[in-house]
Amino acid sequence: MTELSDELLVAYVDGQLxxxxxxxxxxxxxxxxxxxxxxxxxxxxHGRFESAFEAILAGELIEILAAPVLPxxxxxxxxxGLAKIGIAVVGIGIALAVLVRGYSWPLVLRxxxxxxxxxxxxxxPAKAQSAPSAY
Amino acid sequence: MLPRLQRFADxxxxxxxxGKALLRRALHLMLAEHxxxxxxxxxxxxxxxxxxxxxxxxxxDHADPLRQAKxxxxxxxxxxxxxxxxxxxxxxxxxxxxxxxxxRSTLLLVYGEGFDYVGAAKVLDxxxxxxxxxxxxxxxxxxxxxxxGSPARKKASSTIVTLYPAEAQEYDHDRxx
Numbered sequence: 306m307t308e309l310s311d312e313l314l315v316a317y318v319d320g321q322l323x324x325x326x327x328x329x330x331x332x333x334x335x336x337x338x339x340x341x342x343x344x345x346x347x348x349x350x351h352g353r354f355e356s357a358f359e360a361i362l363a364g365e366l367i368e369i370l371a372a373p374v375l376p377x378x379x380x381x382x383x384x385x386g387l388a389k390i391g392i393a394v395v396g397i398g399i400a401l402a403v404l405v406r407g408y409s410w411p412l413v414l415r416x417x418x419x420x421x422x423x424x425x426x427x428x429x430p431a432k433a434q435s436a437p438s439a440y
Numbered sequence: 441m442l443p444r445l446q447r448f449a450d451x452x453x454x455x456x457x458x459g460k461a462l463l464r465r466a467l468h469l470m471l472a473e474h475x476x477x478x479x480x481x482x483x484x485x486x487x488x489x490x491x492x493x494x495x496x497x498x499x500x501d502h503a504d505p506l507r508q509a510k511x512x513x514x515x516x517x518x519x520x521x522x523x524x525x526x527x528x529x530x531x532x533x534x535x536x537x538x539x540x541x542x543x544r545s546t547l548l549l550v551y552g553e554g555f556d557y558v559g560a561a562k563v564l565d566x567x568x569x570x571x572x573x574x575x576x577x578x579x580x581x582x583x584x585x586x587x588x589g590s591p592a593r594k595k596a597s598s599t600i601v602t603l604y605p606a607e608a609q610e611y612d613h614d615r616x617x
Contacts, residue, residue: 311580312572319550319575321557346583351551353532353582357520358552360529361451364521365443 309333309340311347318347441484444553449491450519451552452545454511454537462498466491484553488563492545496565513537535582542566546574 316322317330334341450459470490477486516537536544549560557568
């Protein structure tokens with residue numbers, strides 16, 4: 306009767322032996338019922354481990370598939386870019402117009418009273434431009 | 441790949457809720473330290489390695505790592521889907537639940553993921569001989585339990601020398617690590 310260690314038999318069941326070792330074990334298995342039963346028991350254990358881990362994986366898949374899928378975030382609608390630019394340009398224009406006309410008018414009057422109408426009309430634009438910085 | 445990573449984390453920890461939390465932490469770490477990934481390394485092996493590294497690092501921070509690593513049978517049983525009914529092998533499930541985490545994860549990597557001994561050793565920061573020893577110990581132990589009581593096994597036990605003890609709960613050098 307041949308004695309084979311579990312170390313060798315587990316390696317055989319796991320397919321980790323080289324070809325010559327595998328053949329040697331198989332020769333023993335052919336005529337030794339005890340070793341053959343041990344190999345069967347180890348194969349059974351191997352198969353049970355595989356089945357158990359497959360079952361756990363199946364559980365993970367079920368759980369992941371059953372998990373509620375969050376709806377995608379609604380994308381912010383982008384407005385018309387040109388319209389926004391247009392509105393901005395118009396707004397800036399209005400602001401400049403108010404700035405020039407609204408603030409420069411008193412300065413023009415003040416200039417008129419000091420230096421006379423003709424000189425004032427010529428100097429007024431330059432003074433008007435510098436007026437905002439005074440405020 | 442996500443279900444496989446989840447399974448690895450669950451089996452390592454021994455329960456679902458903590459396993460999920462472990463996987464989340466490990467994934468965050470992988471993203472933060474993606475430079476650790478070396479081109480050519482299989483992504484699954486890298487991910488398994490990182491999960492194990494996170495688990496081991498956190499375990500070492502505990503005052504009593506061995507107690508922390510233990511999980512209850514009930515928690516481990518919950519890893520198996522209940523709707524499989526007759527397909528569930530309660531005997532093997534209980535057996536796996538009683539194994540130390542390193543031995544359980546070794547079995548998973550080799551028998552569940554198809555890693556060879558060297559690949560499993562790289563994931564678990566070990567060597568191929570240790571992986572083989574863990575597999576032999578677990579396989580021989582389950583085989584002994586399955587065939588215990590049968591006349592054939594009693595006869596066999598007198599002729600074949602089993603290298604490792606039959607009881608899964610007996611000394612495991614992994615616990616000493």
